[in-house]
Ligand SMILES: [Zn+2]
């Protein structure tokens with residue numbers, strides 16, 4: 543005798559409360575009810591207003607708002623963490639970069655006047671590397687700085703200005719580089735990094751070393767020595 547096939551069993555979907563936003567009427571329907579399921583609309587309210595009044599599935603709504611809350615919290619934490627990443631030895635390098643980019647002297651030097659402030663990326667290393675202490679990444683429109691314990695804020699500031707010179711459009715370390723660096727050092731920090739290198743006119747290294755040394759002495763807080771070793775933060 544052939545076995546009778548077992549009746550097809552379909553698990554009934556759990557029914558949830560669907561509340562009307564305008565009256566206190568509630569109907570039970572599955573959370574994933576079809577879009578045109580009449581239980582997901584408040585018919586009396588629809589009749590009254592002349593437009594379809596959609597009910598809200600309470601559990602789904604609660605879950606959504608909880609997820610939203612979590613996402614907001616995550617975004618807030620990420621923002622705080624990113625901000626901390628821009629502050630080295632108490633000095634906010636992102637704020638300084640924004641100030642530099644807005645500065646009239648930088649605006650004059652900019653060959654790409656319309657561009658937004660470059661992004662900043664600070665990496666905390668345990669020791670100096672040979673490869674770079676700063677980098678102007680054109681395609682990402684980003685300035686990268688590398689810190690390590692023992693480096694001073696002034697030294698890092700000098701590197702920041704160096705990368706800004708690249709970002710305004712002076713890509714090579716040619717004579718224009720030294721001139722632009724010296725011009726900005728004078729206009730922004732009031733440092734004459736040019737006179738001392740007359741005999742080596744155009745040598746940006748001379749300008750850079752005077753700038754770095756002078757920044758440490760003359761810029762408030764720039765003599766602070768970096769002692770952070772964390773590799774975390776801004777990425
Ligand atoms: Zn209603």
Ligand SMILES: [Zn+2]
Pocket residue numbers: 704708715
């Ligand atoms: Zn360079």
